[in-house]
Amino acid sequence: GAGVSQSPSNKVTEKGKDVELRCDPISGHTALYWYRQSLGQGLEFLIYFQGNSAPDKSGLPSDRFSAERTGGSVSTLTIQRTQQEDSAVYLCASSQHGFYGYTFGSGTRLTVV
C-alpha cells in the first residue's frame, strides 16, 4: 500500500481481556517496528523485525506482550490480560533502509477500562 496501515484505529477493552493490534507495512519494506506512546509523550520502543532474522524483543515491557510478523509483511501485536497501564497509542513503522527514515502508521489508541 501507499502507507503504513494500522487497525483498529481505536480500541476500548476491559481490564483482563486480550487484544490484537494489526500493522500492514509499506510493500517491500523489510524492517518493521512497534512503539508505544503514552499521553502524547516520546516513543517507547517495543519490538523490531528485520527480514527473516529473529526479532529484537528487548523493549517488550512484560511477558503479556508478544508480536509476530507473518510472511515478512503483516505484523500483529498481542497484549494478554490487559492492564490499565497498557492504555497508550501503539505506533507501527516500517523502513526500507533500517533506521534511516521510518514511515509511521497513524497508530491504535488503546484504552483499558
Place this chain on the structure above:
Amino acid sequence: TQLLEQSPQFLSIQEGENLTVYCNSSSVFSSLQWYRQEPGEGPVLLVTVVTGGEVKKLKRLTFQFGDARKDSSLHITAAQPGDTGLYLCAGEDTDKLIFGTGTRLQVFP
C-alpha cells in the same frame, strides 16, 4: 541505555516569533533525525543530520548537529500556526531508533 532529552517540554508562542528546540544526550550518535507529529497521526520525518556541525535548512526550519554528535537543535523562524505539533528527535541504538522526550509546540495566530 542511551537517552535523548529535549527542552523545553512545552512551548506556547505567538505567530511570527522565533524559537529553538534542543535535543541532548551523553552518547554519541552517527546521525540524528527530527520528526513532527500532529494529533491523531504518526510522526513524520523532517530531516536527518549525519555530520558533526552539519546545518540543514527546510524552509523556515534550521537543524544543526553538534560538533561532538551528542546534541542537535531545531530553530524555527517566524513560526506559523501550521507549525503546531510534537517535535521529536531520534538517534539510532543497535539497528533501531530511540526517541527523545518530545517538545510540544503551540503557535497561536
